[in-house]
Amino acid sequence: MNIDQLLLQSLQLLGLGMGSVFIILCLLIIIIQVIAKLVPEVESPTASAPLPTSAPANTQHIAAIQSAIHQYRRNRQTKS
Amino acid sequence: MNIDQLLLQSLQLLGLGMGSVFIILCLLIIIIQVIAKLVPEVESPTASAPLPTSAPANTQHIAAIQSAIHQYRRNRQTKS
Amino acid sequence: MNIDQLLLQSLQLLGLGMGSVFIILCLLIIIIQVIAKLVPEVESPTASAPLPTSAPANTQHIAAIQSAIHQYRRNRQTKS
Amino acid sequence: MEQGLLDLWASTGIANFTLGQVIMIIIGGGLIYLAIAKGFEPLLLIPIGFGGVLANIPVADIAGPEGLLGILYHSGIESGVFPLLIFMGVGAMTDFGPLLARPSLMILGAAAQFGIFFTLFGAIAMNLIPGMEFTMADAAAIAIIGGADGPTAIYVASRLAPDLLGAIAVAAYSYMALVPIIQPPIMKLLTTEEERKTKMTQLRHVSKLEKIIFPLALLLVTLLLLPSAAPLVGMLCFGNLLKESGVVDRLSNTAQNELINIVTIFLGLAVGSKLAADKFLSVETIGILLLGMVAFSIGTAAGLLMGKLMYRLSGGTVNPLIGAAGVSAVPMAARVANKIGLQANPQNFLLMHAMGPNVAGVIGSAVAAGVLLAIVG
Amino acid sequence: MEQGLLDLWASTGIANFTLGQVIMIIIGGGLIYLAIAKGFEPLLLIPIGFGGVLANIPVADIAGPEGLLGILYHSGIESGVFPLLIFMGVGAMTDFGPLLARPSLMILGAAAQFGIFFTLFGAIAMNLIPGMEFTMADAAAIAIIGGADGPTAIYVASRLAPDLLGAIAVAAYSYMALVPIIQPPIMKLLTTEEERKTKMTQLRHVSKLEKIIFPLALLLVTLLLLPSAAPLVGMLCFGNLLKESGVVDRLSNTAQNELINIVTIFLGLAVGSKLAADKFLSVETIGILLLGMVAFSIGTAAGLLMGKLMYRLSGGTVNPLIGAAGVSAVPMAARVANKIGLQANPQNFLLMHAMGPNVAGVIGSAVAAGVLLAIVG
Amino acid sequence: MEQGLLDLWASTGIANFTLGQVIMIIIGGGLIYLAIAKGFEPLLLIPIGFGGVLANIPVADIAGPEGLLGILYHSGIESGVFPLLIFMGVGAMTDFGPLLARPSLMILGAAAQFGIFFTLFGAIAMNLIPGMEFTMADAAAIAIIGGADGPTAIYVASRLAPDLLGAIAVAAYSYMALVPIIQPPIMKLLTTEEERKTKMTQLRHVSKLEKIIFPLALLLVTLLLLPSAAPLVGMLCFGNLLKESGVVDRLSNTAQNELINIVTIFLGLAVGSKLAADKFLSVETIGILLLGMVAFSIGTAAGLLMGKLMYRLSGGTVNPLIGAAGVSAVPMAARVANKIGLQANPQNFLLMHAMGPNVAGVIGSAVAAGVLLAIVG
């Protein structure tokens, strides 16, 4: 490929590349705005905490188990 | 292998598998009970801490070194 | 290779090896002493902290950003 | 320019999607949703779901042999390294104390493995349905879902039926997350109010030395009787020994924190690479999901029935509910037993008592895995 | 004995050094000096510089296929694994909140990518200079320096022009460190005092749910339109989802701490292996350094000009300085915008406003990388 | 069914054990016992011992090329990666301050390497005993035990005599653990009460800049004179530079905590894979254990004798006890010197003074390793 072709191709890439970047980022802008409009309807101030309650299941379990272990050990110590 | 043979083989596996699981876990029960009987003789309430004293050699060293370093630095500062 | 040759070669290695170790470590002693002589001229008591000021750029940035975020959040809370 | 535009268009996802990929991306998104919104085993299902999405992106070939997920799968799951490292971390996190305090309850963890072997039979029987075709290796890999233990299921599936690995892992973790929904009805069906009210006596004190000896004894039994289970059981014991020895806390802490976290991320993504549409979207997957549910339910029932037997034999000092914890699904199943026990009697704390059968279930399913690998593998 | 001495002498570095290796060791030392004494991106430039020194030690062949650096390069960079894991960590550390609060500023992050594509053209044009020979793949790999994002640059260079990787990585991180020196003159040249004084209104509150949905939406757009960017964008989104989901904090913490630290050490050393004299000491490296500077400057200028346009269109509510942050170089470029803004108006805190374009620049250059990989790769 | 039972029986360990495997499992258990109950280098000997047990389980083939230990060995030790990463972590944990404060004491760290080269000669001489057959490479790998440095020994053995690696690593770590037992009698034998009472003057202050320059100077000397030592010394210097530079604390902390912990677990297990019965249970192993003890003792003696020389030359201001710390075994040997010094004079704190020769011994044995690799390798 000679230098003229390369230069032409790189100019094309400039156009295609900047076009792609703008199209994708503009699309994201629109999507973010749509999400922002939809989300507040779903999310009331108090409803913003539904995830924490159901989510950290594992740590809750662990906490529950640990407290049970502690209780069990305390009982043992009181006894012995 | 036809389906009848497969079914027969899977039934055999059921027997062998559950047999193995029960044999191994029952053996473990016995071993745990034996260990539990043997250990208390070895381990008096105070003797339960023999490991910690000899064990965390490395951290002890490090602690010793760090305290020596601190001492050395304090000395230096007092001097200069 | 017969055992006599091996023994001779290992004696040679003894000489070469200890020679190399002493040469390199002695060279290091000299270099350390040279560095120690050169460094104090460069480094006055106060100048001993030039690195910290320029160095932890990243943490500084992060700290700056975090404080800005905090400020922004505080403002938001005051408003709402 | 037109050629460039055409090339670019030809490289878009839109121009290359197959229906299967679209469905799998939705399924991956669904797993992420369940993990975040419903708390379904998020530590595994977020990476698996996300990996599933990435694996089904056209053109990028992220799950191919040169893509990130493909590399992770090849080096970590095909080799067996990731599930074994997870098992080491699990060992370093597990306290076998409750098991050692009352070892007879271990029998409950044995009984619950009936779910595995019954399902093996069921999977072979499913070949009678037209369209289903499970080999003995497939059936064994599916059956291990009944072990209710993620790394064991992934390890066995990677050895016996790599093509089914995605569906098996998803089923295993999903049903583990569903334990609070699957188990209670079975527990209530198979036990009487009287049995559920049973209070259990406090566990004896277990000395440090017993805890150190146990992983070594477990390894010894395994290597004598069932060496094919030795990789799994061995790494569990190794992690546990790091913890209980008390002299290598920095290794134990790393094994149960940074190392298991890193491996969990990689394992999840790599499992996700097996959610490729052509493997996952098949009638077999439906069979796997059905059989997994059967395995869990039968395992729970077998544990409960053995619990009832122990209730009788012990003169009513063993609450049969803790038998359900024998399926493993640590610590979820033990918590469920505790909860149902509390419903029957608000003074009835079964959690520590259920932990024994619960960790026994981990050992039991590793042993079952060893049998399957020895005979079928 | 004489033979032994001769052998030993023949194995010394002194007897084997080439001039190129000496120069490269000095350059490696220079990078370490800049990193420590001047604070130039020390997290990367210390490992890269040290790796460069190690790679140029004669006899030892540490950067060869059986040496440590060669092994790290082969398994982590040739495969693409390391930059993708860094990107995951970056995702887990990034707060897209400011971007979501005012998404229109994302256009600034798009404009700044002009630096990349202009430099691509410039690199091809450099072929007119005798001695320079850049293929389209080389030119694309060099151009990505303009993305001002280290892992993206390394990822693209490893795919398109591995021989130039050393110079490209050094240029990318050096110019990122030089952002406080390169950008201010351009910012002052292209904006008026009036414009720089512009205060911006406070950002709106962004809900947790929006932050969870965003990485999934970003991935969706990428996989629909530009799957070749999916590995990079996907891992960024995955890391961010780990963080924002709030249910897998232990994975998120590991991704943004231990895991990214380990990979940073390995990545730096492995990049250093490409500072071998025969590859680095060439006229092309001078071209790369020049073009990298051009890329940064043009990117900055393009961001600023788009900022000026938004200043007009928005009726003077957008400070054009934040356009310069669109090149990425997170968070350095945002800090520079903040600093120049404060010089014009001591009440003018632009930092949070500049963070939006700043992280948009990361996305923008990942998208640009996808285009280059799709068309050139 | 009978066939199944027979298959299962044929797959048990009992049916497959060889006597050698039984002995090796007992030896592995013995190492674990010594590590836990006696505090013998537990960070290494627990993983090595456990790996040794796993490697000798019949059928499972965990140390084979497709087993976990085999994979770890191949990717981490055969490649040299694990010992080098450990050395990086050691560098990040080492404070060269005491060495820089009184560099002349470095000569003690040189003298103590006599143990290595004397043992090399001794190993070759052992060929005179019927049944022993050590090549020069074997002898060199065995001799490095005298360096009293685990990663150096493993690195050299993996390059020169992989078959002996298990025995060499076990000997090296065991004798390092035995330093408090091996060294005191030699110290008391070779020094007078008067000498042991010698108090040493306080060390001068070492500036930050000296500490930053030192690893670079050390690397420079190594690459000029002995590039074959560059991988080991280079990674030591790299780790130390991460620490002393003060600008990459997150990398330094990771190198000396999570990363070294992870690699220690893997390295130990992988070394254990070389405790396979057929390699370990040979007359050579007895030779290795004997020679290792000789190496330690001669190294200690050489350090002490050089210490006595310095005591004379310095007019009694150098306590010869610190010469024994020149073997490395950081920080155990320095502690032993301190303890023996305190016995002679309760006001005599030698710890910081012994740290200089102690870390010099690490450098010295890395240099010795370089000589061996250059001439024998």
Ligand code: NA
């Ligand atoms: Na189970």
Ligand code: NA
């Ligand atoms: Na960018």
Ligand code: NA
């Ligand atoms: Na040494």
